[in-house]
Amino acid sequence: xxxxxxxxxxxxxxxxxxxxxETVEAEGILLHSGSDTLYFADDxxxxxxxxxxxxxxxxxxxxxxxxxxIPGETPRYFQVVPTDYWYDQVVENEAPLEKDLSVIRxxxxxxxxxxxxxxxxxxxxxxxxxxxSLDISTHNINPQKVISYLDFQRAYKTxxxxxxVRNANKLALIGHxxxxxxxxxxxxxxxxxxxxxxxxxxxxxxxxxxxxxxLGEKSAILHYQKKRKGDAEKDKVxxxxxxxxxxxxxxxxxxxxxxxxxxxxFEDILIGVEDIERxxxxxxxxxxxxxxxxxxxxxxxxxxxLELSICSGSVDDLLEMEISNLFMxxxxxxLLGIQVHDVGGHQxxxxxxxxxxxxxxPYLRNTRIIAKDMIFTIEPGCYFIPILxxxxxxxxxxxxxxxxxxxxxxxxxxxxxxxxxLVTDEGSENLTRQFEAINQ
Ligand code: GLY
Ligand code: MN
Ligand code: MN
Numbered sequence: 001x002x003x004x005x006x007x008x009x010x011x012x013x014x015x016x017x018x019x020x021x022e023t024v025e026a027e028g029i030l031l032h033s034g035s036d037t038l039y040f041a042d043d044x045x046x047x048x049x050x051x052x053x054x055x056x057x058x059x060x061x062x063x064x065x066x067x068x069x070i071p072g073e074t075p076r077y078f079q080v081v082p083t084d085y086w087y088d089q090v091v092e093n094e095a096p097l098e099k100d101l102s103v104i105r106x107x108x109x110x111x112x113x114x115x116x117x118x119x120x121x122x123x124x125x126x127x128x129x130x131x132x133s134l135d136i137s138t139h140n141i142n143p144q145k146v147i148s149y150l151d152f153q154r155a156y157k158t159x160x161x162x163x164x165v166r167n168a169n170k171l172a173l174i175g176h177x178x179x180x181x182x183x184x185x186x187x188x189x190x191x192x193x194x195x196x197x198x199x200x201x202x203x204x205x206x207x208x209x210x211x212x213x214x215l216g217e218k219s220a221i222l223h224y225q226k227k228r229k230g231d232a233e234k235d236k237v238x239x240x241x242x243x244x245x246x247x248x249x250x251x252x253x254x255x256x257x258x259x260x261x262x263x264x265x266f267e268d269i270l271i272g273v274e275d276i277e278r279x280x281x282x283x284x285x286x287x288x289x290x291x292x293x294x295x296x297x298x299x300x301x302x303x304x305x306l307e308l309s310i311c312s313g314s315v316d317d318l319l320e321m322e323i324s325n326l327f328m329x330x331x332x333x334x335l336l337g338i339q340v341h342d343v344g345g346h347q348x349x350x351x352x353x354x355x356x357x358x359x360x361x362p363y364l365r366n367t368r369i370i371a372k373d374m375i376f377t378i379e380p381g382c383y384f385i386p387i388l389x390x391x392x393x394x395x396x397x398x399x400x401x402x403x404x405x406x407x408x409x410x411x412x413x414x415x416x417x418x419x420x421x422l423v424t425d426e427g428s429e430n431l432t433r434q435f436e437a438i439n440q
């Protein structure tokens with residue numbers, strides 16, 4: 001971890017939180033990582049994942065950690081470490097924090113009370129009961145004005161945050177390389193998933209989202225979650241969407257790989273989507289509206305469908321009938337950071353005004369105006385999804401679809417190519433491709 005970048009990051013957070021605080025009547029903000037929660041009627045814990053606005057300050061994914069911000073004071077990190085012989089409570093990764101934060105170690109949450117008594121605070125976090133137990137007034141628990149302010153600002157990354165996402169890309173690409181090799185050696189979904197984790201040297205619980213490791217027709221299930229263990233020799237297509245986390249920050253990368261004997265139209269689709277992805281990245285620059293990239297993606301997918309005779313007519317026809325939405329039914333990308341689908345994607349301003357996605361693309365998760373230091377994904381795809389396509393057979397839309405080709409392509413599933421993009425002064429930097437040459 002670069003200490004200078006972390007110090008500057010903390011300075012930036014102090015400014016943002018000071019401005020956020022002006023929207024409410026409070027003297028400070030208490031951010032809570034969250035508390036341990038159990039499965040219903042069980043004594044097992046649900047895998048813990050700390051609240052994003054806390055994690056932005058403290059890269060320690062642990063329950064009941066608190067950050068107290070008061071303008072003009074050194075931020076205080078209340079590190080609650082219970083006396084416990086059931087679980088390992090050792091806190092790792094804390095050394096660099098001491099320079100910028102004052103770290104106060106306690107054994108129980110209620111110990112914090114003494115440090116915050118007589119202060120009028122606002123609480124941000126997932127546990128209102130904890131806030132109440134710390135005597136925080138109900139109207140200052142998760143006030144929407146503060147959350148909207150912080151959510152909006154989270155889209156703009158500091159150099160420290162850029163470093164983390166970059167490193168999360170570097171690590172994930174080691175896994176992607178191993179996954180590709182495993183697939184080409186006829187590994188099944190389970191084998192490929194395990195090869196990815198092993199190459200990255202991570203546990204499944206350390207992934208920023210459930211790895212999508214889909215062979216053949218399963219690659220048309222957008223968030224396919226299973227890992228089949230059967231014989232995979234006959235499978236010719238792998239879609240792997242997998243990232244890593246570094247100090248809480250995610251990468252989110254998709255690659256589609258085919259074996260030599262794959263259907264030749266599908267191979268052309270893969271080449272086409274690769275080209276589309278690269279050309280979309282060249283359109284990224286400050287001032288462009290992100291939904292414009294989505295519209296461009298749909299237009300380019302339409303061109304590809306026509307070029308490969310999967311559809312007939314003109315690009316305008318296909319767009320007007322929303323045909324390309326059937327083949328790419330997701331948004332072309334989303335903000336990326338602490339959460340893989342980071343917050344604030346539909347916000348127009350710090351006050352929380354909403355910019356909704358177009359009605360024809362309800363799953364577009366980013367409607368922001370592109371600005372320097374944003375990080376988002378660009379992830380066009382083209383899929384053959386029976387439950388979307390089949391109902392169109394006897395409709396006007398169905399008339400422009402070449403069903404013979406579509407039927408041939410169902411067993412191949414689909415293609416998605418996804419990179420992580422940092423917006424610079426005049427354009428963008430591809431945080432994913434810059435490491436790929438090393439790994440190929
Ligand atoms: N990995 C989920 C997504 O690409 O949005
Ligand atoms: Mn994504
Ligand atoms: Mn993804």
